[in-house]
Amino acid sequence: MVVRDLLKIEDLKVAVEGDLDLNVACGYMGDLLSVVMGYAEEESAWITIQSHVNIVAVAALRGVSAIIIAHGFEPDEDTVETAKDENITILTTPLNPFEIAKKLVEIGL
Amino acid sequence: MTFDYVVDPSEPERAGRASTKFKGVLKELGVSPKVIRALSIAMYEGEINMVIHANGGTIHCDVDSDKIRVIMADSGPGIPELDKAMQPGWSTASTEARELGFGAGMGLPNIKKWSDNLTVDTKVGVGTTLTMEFNLQ
Numbered sequence: 001m002v003v004r005d006l007l008k009i010e011d012l013k014v015a016v017e018g019d020l021d022l023n024v025a026c027g028y029m030g031d032l033l034s035v036v037m038g039y040a041e042e043e044s045a046w047i048t049i050q051s052h053v054n055i056v057a058v059a060a061l062r063g064v065s066a067i068i069i070a071h072g073f074e075p076d077e078d079t080v081e082t083a084k085d086e087n088i089t090i091l092t093t094p095l096n097p098f099e100i101a102k103k104l105v106e107i108g109l
Numbered sequence: 110m111t112f113d114y115v116v117d118p119s120e121p122e123r124a125g126r127a128s129t130k131f132k133g134v135l136k137e138l139g140v141s142p143k144v145i146r147a148l149s150i151a152m153y154e155g156e157i158n159m160v161i162h163a164n165g166g167t168i169h170c171d172v173d174s175d176k177i178r179v180i181m182a183d184s185g186p187g188i189p190e191l192d193k194a195m196q197p198g199w200s201t202a203s204t205e206a207r208e209l210g211f212g213a214g215m216g217l218p219n220i221k222k223w224s225d226n227l228t229v230d231t232k233v234g235v236g237t238t239l240t241m242e243f244n245l246q
Contacts, residue, residue, distance in 0.1 A: 032212075052122045
């Protein structure tokens with residue numbers, strides 16, 4: 001599946017549209033950036049409640065395909081601008097991390 | 110070829126700039142994606158450490174034909190218990206740093222994991238220098 005396929009989930013909104021054709025191979029959930037850096041797989045859809053600009057650096061350096069910010073949190077302005085520069089997709093959802101993870105599984109991730 | 114960066118501690122939420130810049134340089138030089146990934150993760154962790162623990166620092170990168178050496182030096186507090194700092198999950202980060210998602214106690218363990226060789230030269234009250242090497246072949 002590619003990032004675009006994630007948008008089948010009605011509870012996901014696009015905050016920053018990066019490369020929607022990037023492959024999504026798996027998911028990862030975490031808010032501690034070094035843990036994400038150490039353990040997230042490449043081509044992950046990464047679910048987090050962090051919304052500050054450093055999530056973009058982590059996603060870019062780790063090769064994450066899309067960031068999903070859960071719980072209704074919105075990315076900071078800085079985060080949006082940097083994600084645009086780095087061509088990283090950021091999606092938001094009002095759902096909690098577990099609920100959005102379930103939805104990802106339901107669509108076949 | 111050498112590249113130098115200064116890590117500014119004033120905006121912790123923007124840490125990672127140097128790693129992102131050097132990643133771009135390595136891409137242009139045609140370094141393999143595997144090495145770029147390992148190096149950029151290790152360098153990012155070093156950069157975060159400089160910002161949350163050491164009031165910034167400097168980074169010197171040497172690109173040779175067979176390896177890349179990244180030297181990250183700060184004049185911070187030094188690491189009093191290096192053996193503990195090398196253990197995953199052990200951290201002395203502040204509450205503020207933890208709220209940003211830093212301070213998971215994975216910084217030095219991640220650097221060790223992703224580099225081919227790591228030397229930590231640290232002295233309490235003087236500072237810390239990390240020398241990490243990444244093999245190109």
